Structure formats: C-alpha cells, structure tokens
Amino acid sequence: MIELLAPAGDLSRMKTAFMYGADACYIGGIEFGLRKAATNFTRDDLKEAVEFANKNNKKIYVTLNIIPHEGDFDGMVDYIKFLDEIGVHAVIVSDPGVFSLVKENSNLQIHISTQGSVTNSNTINFWHKMGASRVVLARELSLEEIATIRKNIAPEMELEAFCHGAMCMSYSGRCLMSSYMTGRDPNKGDCAHPCRYKYYLMEEKRPGEYFPIEETEGGTYIMNSKDMKTISFVEKLIEAGITSLKIEGRVKSAYYIATVVRAYRRAIDSYLKDPENYKFDESLDKEVISSSHRPFTSGFYFGNPMEDGQYNNNQVAIPKSTFKGEVHEAKDGRIYFTLKNGLNEGETVSVMGPEGDVIVEVKDLRNDENKHVERANVPQTVYSFLYDKDASEGFYIRQVEE
The missing domain is CATH 2.40.30.10 (Translation factors)
Known part of the structure; x- marks a missing residue:
C-alpha cells in the first residue's frame, strides 16, 4: 500500500484531509511539536482524533520532533504514556534522547523525522536496529539516491518523503537564523521565516545606509525557496521505493488541504490501478496550482535545483482560484x-x-x-x-x- 499522508492543524482540517482521501494525518499536540503557528491539538482533541481515525480505517501520527534542550523534557514521559494509552499509531521523533524515552515508556511505533537529516542507508539501518519503523527522508535526496537506499535497507523499513509544499533553505529544516534574528526558535516550532525576507547590503562604516541588491526588479530574496510539487511525476517516487507520500502544511487552510489531497489521491490511485499504462492527468496539475502557493519546483528529486529552486519575490502566495x-x-x-x-x-x-x-x-x-x-x-x-x-x-x- 502507498500511503498518502496529510497535515492537519486541528480536528476540522484532519477530518477534511480524511474526507478528501488521505490515509493518515500527522498532527501536533500543544506540547513538543514543531508548529506553534498551527492551532494544534489538546489532549482531548488527540483522543478524539484517534477515535475518529480508527472508525474510518485511518491513522494518526503525532509530532515529538523538537530539538530539545535540557529543560525541555519536563512532562515528556507523561505525554508519551498518554499518547500510548489513547492508541496513537506512531510518533515522529528527531532526537535520540526523545527516541529513548519513547522506547522506555511506551509501545508506540516511532518514525524518524526529516529533522533527523537522514540521507543514507547506513543511518536508516541504524535506526531500524534501534526500533524505528519508518524514516522521513531528508528533502535533499534525489530519486536515484532514494532508489539505491531502498535496495540497501530492510524490506519492512518504511520510507516517507515529502511530495508537496513549502521548502526550507536550511538542511532538513534545521535552521538557526530565526533564533538569531528574532529570538524565535525554529527547532522548537516557532520559525519566523527570515528566509522569506527582503535583504539589503549595508557597509559597516555607513550604518543606516541601505544599498539594494537587485537580482530582479523586485530586489533580491537570496534564501527564499519555491514550493515543492511532484504530482506530475508521483509514479517516480513510488517506483523509487517511497511508501508514504507526505504533504507539507499544518498551518494551511482546510480548503488548501482538500484541494491538494484530492489531486494527489487521484494521481496515486490512477497509477496503482494500471502502472504499466499510467499516463498523468494534466488536469490534476491545474488542480493543485489552483490553490494558493509560491511558484513550484521539483525539489532535489532530479538533482540540486540551483537557481530554479529560488523565488526572487516577496509575494507570499499566488492565488489561482478564488x-x-x-x-x-x-x-x-x-x-x-x-x-x-x-x-x-x-x-x-x-x-x-x-x-x-x-x-x-x-x-x-x-x-x-x-x-x-x-x-x-x-x-x-x-x-x-x-x-x-x-x-x-x-x-x-x-x-x-x-
């Protein structure tokens, strides 16, 4: 089975994702996740989410993927035990210390987060031996690399990869810029997205004199990435060995989730129905473009996108359909x-x-x-x-x- 994994910032969006074809949702509680901007789930919400998923033959994965400092573990064991008690289908973890706490205090399945920067089969085999059931691959891998990795790991080890959504200019999202510039820690879920800012040049002996850096008429946005879109080659991700296709966007609207999930569901199902004669339906590309987005790139799947992956504009999103x-x-x-x-x-x-x-x-x-x-x-x-x-x-x- 090829899983379509959707984001959900609250119960309403979770139900929308399932309604439009997602097999599973990844969600964050109030504690220990990486999206403070999302509404997120209270403990009562988490319990309701699991119950709803079970009734509809779906799955819920909960994020525990902060990069914790020494004081960030307070209450974590209690939270892990709670997630185990309500029957969460897996937790998403990036830190080995958090991993060990989950193993010692629960029977939860563990998925290694993209924050773990997993880029090779040796690392995946290590996590498999430690007891992880899935790895979320770093966005920086090509399809060729993924296919090679698949051949060199245990058949039962699941590989998850992003197929759609925002990209980060930092390696696997492990950014320090937001922390440095605004005091908001992206590795604890509070990124201010300084990569989207417009920057000027200032000479140290001329404070307050800003010199424009012009790549285009709009200025320069040297760290601003385009969004990822893979719907036109989703079959290549499956053939490379991906078992779960992940859509980014826990802070996105229910309408965005409905539009994108439905399109990818149709593309995946069409391919699986007849792989040998599969032909991509161009209308699905128009469908995902109809929701609000930045310009798109194929990410690193065909190699480093270089300048093609950069968005030289400060426009947050391009609405194609009202x-x-x-x-x-x-x-x-x-x-x-x-x-x-x-x-x-x-x-x-x-x-x-x-x-x-x-x-x-x-x-x-x-x-x-x-x-x-x-x-x-x-x-x-x-x-x-x-x-x-x-x-x-x-x-x-x-x-x-x-």
Missing part, C-alpha cells in the same frame, strides 16, 4: 455556505466535494435573513442560493477558472 465559501449543507433545493470572498448573483461557480465538482450558476442569492441580494459581500456570513445536488459540511464553493 475560494468563495465553506458549505454547511444543501437542503430544500438550496445550498448554505459561509462567505469567504465576494460572490455575485449570476456568477458561475464550482461546488467542490471529495468525488468531484458541480458547476452551477448562482441564482436567487439570499443573505442570512433570507432576503434576496445581488451580491454577497459580508465575510463570515451565511448565504444561500438555488442548488439541487448533494453537498455537506466539508464541501467548498470556488470560482470557475476560464
């Missing part, structure tokens, strides 16, 4: 949704669900007081329009691209 609203339900011939971006009477939109999209013209647009309006323009307000198909919570309304 997200209009989150659906609540469809009943009595109408669809009800919470507005995110403006919507006009007569506009053609797509109602997006796990199995596909329904194209519909917006007719008889009404506000939360059931009054007809020509334009929905109050965000976070419930509106409705005529709709005679099925839809439910977890569906989305978006504009139709020309």
Whole structure:
C-alpha cells in the first residue's frame, strides 16, 4: 500500500484531509511539536482524533520532533504514556534522547523525522536496529539516491518523503537564523521565516545606509525557496521505493488541504490501478496550482535545483482560484455556505466535494435573513442560493477558472 499522508492543524482540517482521501494525518499536540503557528491539538482533541481515525480505517501520527534542550523534557514521559494509552499509531521523533524515552515508556511505533537529516542507508539501518519503523527522508535526496537506499535497507523499513509544499533553505529544516534574528526558535516550532525576507547590503562604516541588491526588479530574496510539487511525476517516487507520500502544511487552510489531497489521491490511485499504462492527468496539475502557493519546483528529486529552486519575490502566495465559501449543507433545493470572498448573483461557480465538482450558476442569492441580494459581500456570513445536488459540511464553493 502507498500511503498518502496529510497535515492537519486541528480536528476540522484532519477530518477534511480524511474526507478528501488521505490515509493518515500527522498532527501536533500543544506540547513538543514543531508548529506553534498551527492551532494544534489538546489532549482531548488527540483522543478524539484517534477515535475518529480508527472508525474510518485511518491513522494518526503525532509530532515529538523538537530539538530539545535540557529543560525541555519536563512532562515528556507523561505525554508519551498518554499518547500510548489513547492508541496513537506512531510518533515522529528527531532526537535520540526523545527516541529513548519513547522506547522506555511506551509501545508506540516511532518514525524518524526529516529533522533527523537522514540521507543514507547506513543511518536508516541504524535506526531500524534501534526500533524505528519508518524514516522521513531528508528533502535533499534525489530519486536515484532514494532508489539505491531502498535496495540497501530492510524490506519492512518504511520510507516517507515529502511530495508537496513549502521548502526550507536550511538542511532538513534545521535552521538557526530565526533564533538569531528574532529570538524565535525554529527547532522548537516557532520559525519566523527570515528566509522569506527582503535583504539589503549595508557597509559597516555607513550604518543606516541601505544599498539594494537587485537580482530582479523586485530586489533580491537570496534564501527564499519555491514550493515543492511532484504530482506530475508521483509514479517516480513510488517506483523509487517511497511508501508514504507526505504533504507539507499544518498551518494551511482546510480548503488548501482538500484541494491538494484530492489531486494527489487521484494521481496515486490512477497509477496503482494500471502502472504499466499510467499516463498523468494534466488536469490534476491545474488542480493543485489552483490553490494558493509560491511558484513550484521539483525539489532535489532530479538533482540540486540551483537557481530554479529560488523565488526572487516577496509575494507570499499566488492565488489561482478564488475560494468563495465553506458549505454547511444543501437542503430544500438550496445550498448554505459561509462567505469567504465576494460572490455575485449570476456568477458561475464550482461546488467542490471529495468525488468531484458541480458547476452551477448562482441564482436567487439570499443573505442570512433570507432576503434576496445581488451580491454577497459580508465575510463570515451565511448565504444561500438555488442548488439541487448533494453537498455537506466539508464541501467548498470556488470560482470557475476560464
């Protein structure tokens, strides 16, 4: 089985990921994870997440992948025992000290985090002997290297690799810049992303005089990486020996997760159905591009991307499709949704669900007081329009691209 692994910053996004085709989700508790910007899961949330996953034949992996200092272990053993008690399917670990605590205090499966910078079969075999069941490979590996690694490790050892999402300019994400520049430690989940900043040159005897460094008209962003996208060659990742394809983005929206997960699910299933005659569906590439993103790169899978992996702009993301609203339900011939971006009477939109999209013209647009309006323009307000198909919570309304 090839696993599609999705991020989830909270319970709602976790359920969305499963609804749109993820086999497993990686999530973080309030403690010991690497995404403080995510909402994250309380202990009650974690318990509910595991119960929901089990009912739906899915899996939950919890991050324990901080790079801890001496004072960061307080409460960790208790937390590990709690995760074991509720039946978490695995924990993601980068530090050998944390690894040993998990082994000594639980029966949890252990996945070695990408923060572990694993780039070769010798290291993987070491972790296998220590009791790890999976390694999340460093992003800096090529497909050729991964195929060689697969041949030199135990068949039961699982390999996980990133297939989509943000890239880090530091090796395997082990960055110190944020800590140095802002006091926010990226190795404890609080990265300020200084690699995305715009930089100038200043001569030491001329403080306050900033000289532009111009790679393009927009200036220079010497550490700003493009995002990874592999959907057009997902079969090559599988053929190289990857058993779990991982989407980055625990702070991403539910709509982003739905869009990207659904596209990769379809690509993977299409390949597995008939590997010999597999042909990539170009519409899936358009689908992932429709969500907000930076320009894309194939990462290191075909070698070092060099300048092709760099994004010389300060624009955070490129929206290709306008997200209009989150659906609540469809009943009595109408669809009800919470507005995110403006919507006009007569506009053609797509109602997006796990199995596909329904194209519909917006007719008889009404506000939360059931009054007809020509334009929905109050965000976070419930509106409705005529709709005679099925839809439910977890569906989305978006504009139709020309």
